[in-house]
Amino acid sequence: MTSPDTQRPRPGSDILRTALRRNVGAMAGGTVLMGLYQAGETAFPIALGLIVEHTMRDDRSLASLAVSIGALAVIITTVSLSWRFGMRILQKANTTEAHRWRVKVAACGLQPVARDVDLKSGEILTIATEDADQTADIVEVVPMLISSMVAVAVAAVALGLADLRLGLLVIVGTVAILSILSVLSRRIGSSTQEQQARVARAGAKVADLITGLRPLHGFGGNHAAFGSYREVSTEAKQQAVTVAKVNGGYAGAALALNAVLAAAVTLTAGWLAFEGQINIGELVMAVGLAQFIMEPLKLFSEMPKYVMMARASAERMALVLTAPPLATPGSGRPEAGADLDVDYVRHGTLRKLKFQVAAGEFVAIAPYQPRAAADLAAVLAVRVPPHAYEGAVRLGGRDLGELSVEAVREHLLVNPYDGEIFAGTLRSNIDPSGTSETVPEAVEASMLTDVVALHREGLDYGVRDRGANLSGGQRQRLSLARALAADTDILVLHDPTTAVDAVTEQLIARNVAKLRRGRTTLVITSSPALLDAADRVLVLDDGVITAEDTHRNLLATDEAYCRAVAR
Structure with missing residues (x-):
């Protein structure tokens, strides 16, 4: 049949x-x-x-x-x-x-x-x-x-x-x-x-x-x-x-x-x-x-x-x-509070990349090549089907290919550096489904409070298509607030603060670490503030992890790392 x-x-x-x-x-x-x-x-x-x-x-x-x-x-x-x-x-x-x-x-x-x-x-x-x-x-x-x-x-x-x-x-x-x-x-x-x-x-x-x-x-x-x-x-x-x-x-x-x-x-x-x-x-x-x-x-x-x-x-x-399917998603679901395991993944510029983020851990990855960061984010976001790369990505020990796309997205959220902004309001962009219970916390953690306070309508302030009436930094913070308000088990942030000033970046790093305490968080970034807020930092160079330690220890012992992230 x-x-x-x-x-x-x-x-x-x-x-x-x-x-x-x-x-x-x-x-x-x-x-x-x-x-x-x-x-x-x-x-x-x-x-x-x-x-x-x-x-x-x-x-x-x-x-x-x-x-x-x-x-x-x-x-x-x-x-x-x-x-x-x-x-x-x-x-x-x-x-x-x-x-x-x-x-x-x-x-x-x-x-x-x-x-x-x-x-x-x-x-x-x-x-x-x-x-x-x-x-x-x-x-x-x-x-x-x-x-x-x-x-x-x-x-x-x-x-x-x-x-x-x-x-x-x-x-x-x-x-x-x-x-x-x-x-x-x-x-x-x-x-x-x-x-x-x-x-x-x-x-x-x-x-x-x-x-x-x-x-x-x-x-x-x-x-x-x-x-x-x-x-x-x-x-x-x-x-x-x-x-x-x-x-x-x-x-x-x-x-x-x-x-x-x-x-x-x-x-x-x-x-x-x-x-x-x-x-x-x-x-x-x-x-x-x-x-x-x-x-x-x-x-x-x-x-x-x-x-x-x-x-x-x-x-x-x-x-x-009627387009032929690239892959047939599985039907399984990961358990809540699962860890994230990247096991010898080879895709694009990634060469047998291997690391693990334990449940509840805040880990930062410092990529020396931007292309490697983009390839890793694409694999984790399931924009690349599991059969298109070597190795495996697992949630709670289960391969992504065994899980349904809906289940993966429910437990693992990857927020891209160029997150889309929709026509609507600040509130509808932060909480599209209208079901989040952490919108105020997400607004505060992403330092979007000044944008909300700037307008009489507050969170109901109208946003144009693609955030045309917002600055680059405001759009990036709005995208970050949406990711934080989702409150998923595992959150991956890709360069979430490239368009904000150093002071705001420092406050965002502290706020994200505080809000996500006890939840699994992976940040792909070269931001010193976010790297310093992480429990540990993984150095991604030439497609593999070449070093692992805290941000301050790496600054003191690794000259290449110091040149790559120091501002």
Whole structure:
């Protein structure tokens, strides 16, 4: 039996089938109501023709006229209510389905260990928004397609009862229109898919630019970066113009073909009435239907385009949702208060790195090469799957590969030096889940108290996206406060004080040591204040631990260490 992890990736068509299958109820209800709407729209000229025919009879009466007017009122009421409630059902299902796919794509984006997607964050964002919306449109498209078929069928039957040639004209004309437009819709699908890909790449380029704008300004690389974005953006614009032209051609062709069919029905009915083969009431009905049938024909002819757009978006979502897993996480959970053991790990610049941090210990690692610090943080943060490096990382004696990603993140938190700041408030950045009981302590330990006191709103002060209204030091302290407020069993801090002054750094080091007393803490840093606050310091040089002692003993006995950390 094939396991879920080894199954062949599902294409976009399976995503569309899933969307249709779980919205069967809403689509059935919406189809019935929209079918009533289209039938009512089509019945109006039929009823009008019958009324005209009745008024021309010698035996007409006011009672019959009142009944006819009452019938028109019923038809109009049916049209109004069925449209209102039918669209409400379908749009609710559409919106809900789009939300489901957005959540699913976002969940894959938040599982970097379990998924290997060759897409940048900006592209995944586009897939989770625009593509999710367009894929969910299939829930609304199918009922509209069926209801349009109902309108065309009712019109064909009514005209066929008046004269068989009129009914056949509608049927043959509809088939011809759909055959021509189906060819055009294929080009729309391929063009739209290419446009979405180019827009996504432009979005990814913007995300990269925003992230690295300050460093780019620092060495004068911003102009080259802007030029690169301009090139990608121009390609996206040109493709958007191409898609607009194709869509315009499609819409124009559909409108022209529908108008030709309506004119053909009107002229044929007029000729039949002139020849005396249909009466005046049937002529009125035929002319009215030729006008009313334009709307369902327009909807009917546009559906292939929306189906192709939904298919193209579903194929893009499949790039994320069906990507083969890098590794299959385990299901185990470490015990609370476990120690951290790095056992002969070889990855990047790390060469058989080995050390242990006992439960409740405060250990600092002084890296002589920044790249080694980044590689170690990546391994501990599980951004590198266990099978991608030699050796093992254990929590409480259990290999990371045996544990679920959720369990690892619950017990082990690695706070990067460039922690992301979100749009919201200081409070929501420090405690995103709203469940932390140590927010005041975390604010005080990270020396964020001055930022809180500076604003009248306090912790409810608004923070812009990426902390645009905060200084570099404030963003770093806010990120540190979030890590401390999480109060995890094992906390790893990577260069948490590089953007703060020496006095603040000294206070933060003392506060962190005090707040984390009895909890396992590992700090990867070259900060003398943090190194001095640690129980012991491990020197990481050329990918291995070369020395171990307290900060002050190392300063007194190790000249290389003194040169590396002294300020």
